[in-house]
Amino acid sequence: MSCTDTTAHLALEQLFVGELSEVAHLELREHARTCAECHEAYDRLTRVEAQLEKSRSGLPAARMKFLESQVLSRAAAQKRAAQARADAGGDRSLWTRVRLWLVPAGGLALAGVLALMLLPKSPPPGVDADGFQARGAGAAAAKSIYGVRAFCIQPEGAKNVSPKVLAEAGPGETLTCAVGNRVQFAYTAPKDARLTLAAPTPAGDWLTFASRIEVKKGTDVPLSFSTPVTTSWLSQPIEVKARFEDPATGKLVAETTLKVTP
Amino acid sequence: MAWDRQLLMGFREGAPDALAEVFRQNAELLTRRLRAAAWRGRGFERLRSELELENAVLEVFARAFEPRARGVYDGVRPFEHFLMGIARNFLLEEARIREHSAGINRELEEQVERVLMQDAPVDAEQELVDRELEGLLEQFKRSLSPEELQLFDLRFTQELGQEEAAARIGLSRIQLRRRELALKKLLLEFLKERGYLRGLEAAGWTFVRRSTGS
Numbered sequence: 001m002s003c004t005d006t007t008a009h010l011a012l013e014q015l016f017v018g019e020l021s022e023v024a025h026l027e028l029r030e031h032a033r034t035c036a037e038c039h040e041a042y043d044r045l046t047r048v049e050a051q052l053e054k055s056r057s058g059l060p061a062a063r064m065k066f067l068e069s070q071v072l073s074r075a076a077a078q079k080r081a082a083q084a085r086a087d088a089g090g091d092r093s094l095w096t097r098v099r100l101w102l103v104p105a106g107g108l109a110l111a112g113v114l115a116l117m118l119l120p121k122s123p124p125p126g127v128d129a130d131g132f133q134a135r136g137a138g139a140a141a142a143k144s145i146y147g148v149r150a151f152c153i154q155p156e157g158a159k160n161v162s163p164k165v166l167a168e169a170g171p172g173e174t175l176t177c178a179v180g181n182r183v184q185f186a187y188t189a190p191k192d193a194r195l196t197l198a199a200p201t202p203a204g205d206w207l208t209f210a211s212r213i214e215v216k217k218g219t220d221v222p223l224s225f226s227t228p229v230t231t232s233w234l235s236q237p238i239e240v241k242a243r244f245e246d247p248a249t250g251k252l253v254a255e256t257t258l259k260v261t262p
Numbered sequence: 263m264a265w266d267r268q269l270l271m272g273f274r275e276g277a278p279d280a281l282a283e284v285f286r287q288n289a290e291l292l293t294r295r296l297r298a299a300a301w302r303g304r305g306f307e308r309l310r311s312e313l314e315l316e317n318a319v320l321e322v323f324a325r326a327f328e329p330r331a332r333g334v335y336d337g338v339r340p341f342e343h344f345l346m347g348i349a350r351n352f353l354l355e356e357a358r359i360r361e362h363s364a365g366i367n368r369e370l371e372e373q374v375e376r377v378l379m380q381d382a383p384v385d386a387e388q389e390l391v392d393r394e395l396e397g398l399l400e401q402f403k404r405s406l407s408p409e410e411l412q413l414f415d416l417r418f419t420q421e422l423g424q425e426e427a428a429a430r431i432g433l434s435r436i437q438l439r440r441r442e443l444a445l446k447k448l449l450l451e452f453l454k455e456r457g458y459l460r461g462l463e464a465a466g467w468t469f470v471r472r473s474t475g476s
């Protein structure tokens with residue numbers, strides 16, 4: 001019994017009794033990904049609810065509604081992304097494109113992370129055990145082919161207040177982004193790829209921002225979702241590992257490690 | 263599921279109504295099959311967690327609803343096959359990430375296909391988990407007052423909707439919802455007392471109090 005996140009505990013109970021909002025549900029899920037206790041409680045309470053309802057899918061009906069709405073908002077973001085790619089002229093600044101992605105999101109569980117230029121794969125000594133390879137800014141500057149950049153964005157406040165980029169992280173840097181803001185990622189890839197962005201947690205698990213999402217070749221293309229910063233996933237610095245794979249063969253083409261801190 | 267021309271066109275365009283319809287028609291099946299993969303074969307035990315299972319359902323649908331995927335679905339071959347194909351790739355990729363290995367053995371592929379393409383009886387181990395829970399719920403029912411028990415039976419045993427259950431008891435829907443909320447809070451307390459929530463009844467778990475009366 002070590003988790004002291006009372007907000008999460010309350011959220012678990014509210015979820016069970018059917019009084020949790022969808023946004024709070026997303027935050028709870030984010031927390032439970034990295035907290036073994038809340039994860040277990042989430043699972044158990046879900047089972048009770050499903051059993052009560054005699055649910056055929058094994059998930060409570062209200063949960064299915066949440067999932068449906070999350071799938072739909074993600075699909076809408078993907079659609080916008082495809083449209084923006086289609087009519088993205090070279091005259092558009094990265095920021096103009098980033099703004100397109102500041103969707104009212106409802107906060108998707110997935111999100112982009114940080115910024116580093118990655119080198120094509122040619123494993124030098126020092127590749128760590130799990131196959132990811134960190135590089136310094138110097139090495140990265142040598143050949144910037146694949147890359148990920150991150151932005152800390154202050155979300156829209158009152159009506160007509162535009163979102164604002166508070167910080168940006170480039171090669172070898174750390175993005176600092178406080179709770180209440182959103183983290184947005186953009187990638188550069190010379191070829192279509194599958195991109196994974198994940199950070200190991202102290203619990204030995206992975207906090208996954210994007211899992212093998214398909215990305216089209218392009219320069220500084222914002223990911224179609226941004227992530228609200230909450231203490232449930234960013235209470236201490238995290239080391240995000242980015243990995244590009246060949247979409248056809250699944251072979252690794254580039255990888256790196258970088259940090260995000262609250 | 264049956265596809266008419268309008269649904270197919272809506273799906274191809276990514277119209278929210280069409281996507282919602284496709285989700286509703288297929289979410290249960292996908293969830294069941296992914297759960298079967300978690301319990302029956304080896305290698306996907308992680309999906310025995312409801313949270314992970316939810317994430318998997320989200321991920322598979324998100325992929326099925328990607329513009330490119332929507333574009334290639336022809337409306338002729340069964341959508342279930344299309345969806346399970348995506349689920350298969352997802353599971354195999356997961357296995358590869360977890361094991362950090364480049365290749366997936368043929369055995370695993372066959373196992374995944376088997377479990378995704380047809381309904382399987384509930385796994386024995388999974389049944390045990392369910393039965394433990396059933397037993398707990400039976401005990402809970404025995405602890406209820408007659409009014410509480412009536413509500414429980416109408417809503418959860420007979421599975422009546424709130425409207426109908428309210429009519430049977432002679433309550434407004436709002437009154438019924440309030441009582442149901444109180445009942446679920448009671449259940450939560452009961453589960454904590456029985457240790458079903460494993461230690462989570464300690465500090466920080468006292469927000470939803472047993473409400474007496476009402």
Ligand SMILES: [Zn+2]
Pocket residue numbers: 003004005008031035036037038039
């Ligand atoms: Zn926790």
